[in-house]
Amino acid sequence: MKRLFLFSLVFLLALTACVRPQSNSLRLGNHDLLITVDGLERTYILHVPPAARRGKPLPLLIVLHGGGGSGKKMQRFLGFDDYADERSFYVAYPDSYRSSGQRAAHWNDGRGTEVTSGVDDVKFLLEMIAEIDRRVPLDERRVYVTGASNGGMMTYRLGCETAGVFAGIAPVIANIPEPIFETCAPAAPLHFLAINGSADPLIPLEGGTVCEDIRFGCAGGKVVSQAASVAKFSAANGCDPMPQSVNLPVEAEDGTFVEQQTYLNCIGGAQVTAYIIHNGGHTWPPRPPQLPAAGAQSRNLDATRRIVDAFLPQR
Numbered sequence: 001m002k003r004l005f006l007f008s009l010v011f012l013l014a015l016t017a018c019v020r021p022q023s024n025s026l027r028l029g030n031h032d033l034l035i036t037v038d039g040l041e042r043t044y045i046l047h048v049p050p051a052a053r054r055g056k057p058l059p060l061l062i063v064l065h066g067g068g069g070s071g072k073k074m075q076r077f078l079g080f081d082d083y084a085d086e087r088s089f090y091v092a093y094p095d096s097y098r099s100s101g102q103r104a105a106h107w108n109d110g111r112g113t114e115v116t117s118g119v120d121d122v123k124f125l126l127e128m129i130a131e132i133d134r135r136v137p138l139d140e141r142r143v144y145v146t147g148a149s150n151g152g153m154m155t156y157r158l159g160c161e162t163a164g165v166f167a168g169i170a171p172v173i174a175n176i177p178e179p180i181f182e183t184c185a186p187a188a189p190l191h192f193l194a195i196n197g198s199a200d201p202l203i204p205l206e207g208g209t210v211c212e213d214i215r216f217g218c219a220g221g222k223v224v225s226q227a228a229s230v231a232k233f234s235a236a237n238g239c240d241p242m243p244q245s246v247n248l249p250v251e252a253e254d255g256t257f258v259e260q261q262t263y264l265n266c267i268g269g270a271q272v273t274a275y276i277i278h279n280g281g282h283t284w285p286p287r288p289p290q291l292p293a294a295g296a297q298s299r300n301l302d303a304t305r306r307i308v309d310a311f312l313p314q315r
Helices: 001-020 048-052 071-078 081-088 123-134 150-161 224-237 301-312
Strands: 029-037 038-047 058-064 090-094 138-148 166-173 193-195 244-246 257-263 272-278
Touching: 001 090, 029 123, 038 081, 038 123, 048 058, 048 193, 058 071, 058 123, 058 150, 058 301, 071 090, 081 090, 081 301, 090 123, 123 138, 138 150, 150 166, 150 244, 166 257, 166 301, 193 224, 193 301, 224 272
Parallel strands: 058 090, 058 138, 138 166, 166 193, 193 272
Antiparallel strands: 029 038, 038 090, 244 257, 257 272
16 A cells, blocks of 8 residues: 555646646737847747637747738738637737837848847747746747848748747748858758748849848848748758749739649658749739739638648647
């Protein structure tokens, strides 16, 4: 009897150790949160899905806004929360830092031309993940990040510089900033999905100067090509060097069509896929462009759905 009691006690202690209590655990819904990093107050929205009631660790998807945008705007327009509630994952919408007197907020994405180039956004986002982990049960093996434009380049930077933190990244309408390309060292396996417009007037598909012919507060700088950006991550994952390319069925006659590039035989089961929207501009498909000079909208791809299906499929 005594031996049975001791065994039960040891089992109970082990079980308790596996259930890590969260400080200030959050209720379901949206939360406007703040942390201080390097003396700067940083803000983000965290969406907690109904599945959090069960108390089990859930995945996290981080969504990074473009230059001059905000986390709130990304949450309002991209539709990730509906998928989060349906498929049981958290969504975080952080804000880049804007100092007093600065007209628009931008991520320090590695171009070296941003006003905020002295702000350590990599550190902020890593500390945000750690803070979320303290507040809710988080599946640390399934943390993903996506972003558009300036946020897409920041997504690339995270994939280059935070080995082992993310399970997958999905940069949209972005390439790797030229200054960080040589030192970019992705860890494997790392799921990867990229979406680019072939006629993007801000982030050139073939690389070069950002916003070369557009002046509306864009920070400029240089990026490498879409092909070089994708190749960096396919090579890190040990995939076949040449992708299988197919054109997806045209669903809307809007002058665009979508080429899907799939890299095969990647190590560790990594999935590496790129989408080129031919004749498409600087937009998050199928949403309309946010700037008059951004180019053509495409209704032939749903970027939000593709990202969620790739990283957080229905189970």
